[in-house]
Amino acid sequence: MKVIGLMSGTSCDGIDAALVEIGPKGRSTHLIHFAIFPYPKKLQRELIDLATGFPQSVATVCHLNFYLGERFAEAAIQICRQAHIPLAQIKLIGSHGQTVHHLPTPKKEGTWSVRSTLQIGEPSVIAERTGITTVADFRPRDIAAGGEGAPLTPFFHFHQFSHPQKSRAIVNIGGISNVTYLAACGTLQEVRAFDTGPGNMVIDGLAYALAHKRMDRDGKIARAGAVHSPLLSELMRHPFIRKPPPKSTGREAFGRTLIESLCRKKKNLSTPDLMATIAAFTAESITYNIKKFIMEKNPLDEIVVGGGGVRNPVVMQRLAESLAPLPVRSFEVLGCDSRAIEAITFALLAYYTAHGMPTGMPSVTGAQRSTVLGKIVPAASYL
Numbered sequence: 001m002k003v004i005g006l007m008s009g010t011s012c013d014g015i016d017a018a019l020v021e022i023g024p025k026g027r028s029t030h031l032i033h034f035a036i037f038p039y040p041k042k043l044q045r046e047l048i049d050l051a052t053g054f055p056q057s058v059a060t061v062c063h064l065n066f067y068l069g070e071r072f073a074e075a076a077i078q079i080c081r082q083a084h085i086p087l088a089q090i091k092l093i094g095s096h097g098q099t100v101h102h103l104p105t106p107k108k109e110g111t112w113s114v115r116s117t118l119q120i121g122e123p124s125v126i127a128e129r130t131g132i133t134t135v136a137d138f139r140p141r142d143i144a145a146g147g148e149g150a151p152l153t154p155f156f157h158f159h160q161f162s163h164p165q166k167s168r169a170i171v172n173i174g175g176i177s178n179v180t181y182l183a184a185c186g187t188l189q190e191v192r193a194f195d196t197g198p199g200n201m202v203i204d205g206l207a208y209a210l211a212h213k214r215m216d217r218d219g220k221i222a223r224a225g226a227v228h229s230p231l232l233s234e235l236m237r238h239p240f241i242r243k244p245p246p247k248s249t250g251r252e253a254f255g256r257t258l259i260e261s262l263c264r265k266k267k268n269l270s271t272p273d274l275m276a277t278i279a280a281f282t283a284e285s286i287t288y289n290i291k292k293f294i295m296e297k298n299p300l301d302e303i304v305v306g307g308g309g310v311r312n313p314v315v316m317q318r319l320a321e322s323l324a325p326l327p328v329r330s331f332e333v334l335g336c337d338s339r340a341i342e343a344i345t346f347a348l349l350a351y352y353t354a355h356g357m358p359t360g361m362p363s364v365t366g367a368q369r370s371t372v373l374g375k376i377v378p379a380a381s382y383l
């Protein structure tokens with residue numbers, strides 16, 4: 001079955017689209033084509049503002065939900081065109097949407113304890129424009145079942161990267177970073193995974209605030225600076241970094257408030273020194289979480305890294321140094337495009353959901369049970 005997976009992460013940089021061939025019973029995935037459709041700069045800023053609670057009206061949320069639906073639909077149409085595969089051959093689309101808020105910490109409302117998450121990019125628009133059954137909104141069901149609703153990629157990691165002899169940690173450095181632990185010859189129930197803290201989010205935020213750039217491309221700014229140890233130690237005391245799993249986070253913890261406070265601190269630091277310190281913070285927070293919450297109790301043979309952060313050599317070098325002598329490799333070593341992992345995941349999750357099979361992972365998210373994730377918008381010919 002040919003399925004398209006669509007993803008846009010917390011970096012709000014654009015839509016990752018994967019056209020995937022899924023084997024019988026969802027047991028195998030083969031990537032046919034992958035492409036990234038970047039958001040225009042203005043849209044990226046609007047989404048970051050929305051996600052950080054910058055004053056916005058509910059009209060903006062309403063509008064962006066449908067506007068992103070159009071962009072996701074267009075990405076699905078374009079990826080087929082690029083792969084020379086007619087849209088009619090695609091059986092399903094799995095769309096993660098764009099997270100604009102993620103509040104997994106309970107808030108008391110009378111006798112209720114309410115936790116929530118919000119992804120936008122209206123799947124009705126995707127189904128209508130493409131004529132393809134679309135599965136979207138994968139996180140809320142796991143939250144309703146008592147879980148964090150995140151991370152969801154471990155389901156794919158387990159199926160694709162488990163190894164009979166090697167215990168692996170799979171790291172994704174997106175806007176936020178997360179890690180998945182796959183014990184050698186382990187079962188799905190034994191998988192552990194959680195967010196570790198910032199990925200590129202703080203780096204991107206500072207690059208924009210200080211240099212009006214979308215990112216510190218190739219780590220050029222950070223490379224010219226030196227790490228400020230007292231600030232790094234202070235950042236490492238962030239409660240999320242030290243919190244034991246299950247845990248998930250987003251722009252609420254590592255977005256605007258943190259970036260503004262770092263800009264105030266900047267008085268005593270040069271821009272390169274601050275960027276070098278933040279790149280080290282990204283790497284060290286990942287390392288701390290791997291050592292504390294994985295290696296203290298489990299054997300580990302290698303680390304495999306994906307996500308946009310792989311392209312920042314300053315982050316990657318610090319990560320390799322702090323985890324040495326463990327080998328730190330990128331997905332490409334396993335013959336996989338590291339940028340495509342998340343989009344492939346949502347193609348696979350859509351396949352399972354459409355077949356009524358659960359993909360929620362209580363061992364990862366802390367949910368009370370494994371649920372069938374997502375909402376299905378049927379194409380006209382669904383039955």
Ligand SMILES: Nc1ncnc2c1ncn2[C@@H]1O[C@H](COP(=O)(O)OP(=O)(O)O)[C@@H](O)[C@H]1O
Pocket residue numbers: 008009010011012013014173174175176200201203204214215216217218219307308309311312
């Ligand atoms: N050449 C590069 N140099 C440095 N950072 C990069 C480069 N290419 C991508 N990135 C980083 O990767 C981010 C996008 O990564 P991605 O995995 O798409 O994150 P998300 O899942 O949050 O969208 C960019 O915002 C940027 O910070």
Ligand SMILES: [Mg+2]
Pocket residue numbers: 008009010011012013014016
């Ligand atoms: Mg992205």
